[in-house]
Amino acid sequence: MSKPVRISLDAMGGDHGVSVVVPGAALALERHPDIKFLFFGNEALIAPLLNANPKLKAASEIRHTDLAISMDEKPAQAIRMGRGKSSMWKAVQAVRDGEADAAVSAGNTGALMATAKICLKMMAHIDRPAIAAMWPTLRGESIVLDVGATIGADAQHLVDMAIMGAAMARIVFDLERPTVGLLNVGTEEIKGIETVKEAARILKETPVPHLDYRGFVEGDDLGKGTVDVVVTEGFTGNIALKTAEGTAKQIAEYLRAAMSRSLMAKIGYLFAKQAFAALKEKLDPRKVNGGVFLGLEGVVVKSHGGTDAIGFASAIDVAYDMAHFELMKTIRDMLEHGPLEQPA
Template identity: 50%
Template sequence: MKPVGTSPRIAVDAMGGDEGLAVMLAGVARARHQYEGMRFLLVGDEAQIKAGLEKHPNLSAASEIVHAPETVAGTEKPSQAIRRAKVTSMGLAIHAVKVGDAGAAVSSGNTGALMAMAKVALRTMPGIDRPALAALLPSLGENDFVMLDLGANTECDTQNLIQFAVMGAAYARTALELNRPRVALLNIGTEDLKGTDEIRDAATMLREATYLPMDFRGFIEGDRLSRGEVDVIVCDGFSGNIALKTAEGTARFVGDLLKRAFTSSLRSKIGFLISRPATELLKHHLDPNNHNGAVFLGLNGLVVKSHGSANEIGVANAIGVAAKMVRDDLTRRITDDLANFKAHVAPEALKA
């Protein structure tokens, strides 16, 4: 088992997600087995959770149930979800983080509702104008890479992008265990004159911030995202969400093409049997469950979004992401890095 530090307690929205309570509890049980010292607040319908725990008797000793009479629907508007935060499993899981009953919250539910409720309940950290959604994505390098923002903010100014870079680098130091992660801004070209004023100005300030624990590499184009050349890629939420969905669609497209090719003839089927170890490795690398757990960075508390369709492996990985952030005190790292940045930058530059 992997140790996760001083027994972090994670609040789990047991009722959220497309796959239901059974998969959520199976994922929690898997996480307890994988990560030593884990404890949980299981938030949802108490009767259903107790019945579900009968299949996971070893989980009961490490868990406490918080009853929530209602759930947030996948189609529910964020404004509606906020009004019901005190009675829903998602809202009460976030509340547990706010009052200190849990170090982080994990939910597979409605992304917009989770973001809205987390922002209202936890508020943004001092020095952060907007929170950002960050996730680990696969690459050809030795490690995954962090990308943010993935949809929380459709428009961003220079200061937003700089704050995202600081938060993303802090997260990479925790999630990827890197001392000086390589950071780049997503742009339409690598030349200094390319891109919007906001992107170019952010690049200028980040190049001068050599005192920060990051290695700023300038701009990166969309076709280089997964090459392993950088560890953190920063962009506005509009561009980031399109890039993410395009990458996911391309992965499914390649998978479907391979399936079609390998079943097109007897010779292809024989070729599939010969190449099966390689195709299984490709399938594992592209499986979103193996990279599950997007993080809302910039809040006064830790909240992790699991894929709505995640299986028990994906849920366990999302819980592992949350536990690691608690252990490494990610919010403190971000606060320290922002303070360091502001101490070196003229006040008028921060208002640009």
């Protein structure tokens, strides 16, 4: 029998706290019966919800904390207030101390990243972290990073992200050599800023095992699924992510308005109801919730702060896969054989 996967949860994080975290854990447990949960937060709020679900209670342990980091807390302030005391810090600390295999939080992104960097430290040869997100495409799904961990990137950071993203893709998509592209303003080699062109040169001249570099990709390739992994710096990646989320909501509103505009439209909707249900499922951001913090000495997954139990369960699913299939070992193995330093 395989060893259980232990997930620590910041029960107080996000817009809805325990009312989403606990039901989300229950959904994830149905899909992964070998999960064990450590809940960090207000025991008086967590315990009644666990008592109402004996199966989840049997797989869980509560660690009481009085302090929760608010969604609008500045990272530096969150560290000063919550170091060693907050539900967020303790959830990440459980990974550091070997009590958990991965941590999940829907809390403040900046505070969670700062907490993770201080508590877990960076991996050897990695200077900056990245957030990798699952991205729905016409071909299925891709991984896009960085979607907001740090602003700006030099060539080596882009190369590091390409390797870490490919490592994650090997686990998520079960691929031996995931395809990787650098996001650029054109596919021609002469286009783009110097850091992106330098990263491309390194990836072409220093082949990495288990990584198939395909050159530059453009913005429309994100939705096409041209490659398995798209690499960009955090400022651009975050704008792309928020634009995609906004566009999905815009399309949904357009369809809703069109289908209620007239009697014939309503009748047409009834005939196409199954097709619209399939489209709604495809556009549902809850199904791809969970950004993985890469480059740290431990697995941390960031859930969207405003998600519901279904979305939070998806973030737990991501954490489970990263821990169960040994993301950290995969990244270390690939970094060992990759271009760790830029050529002089």
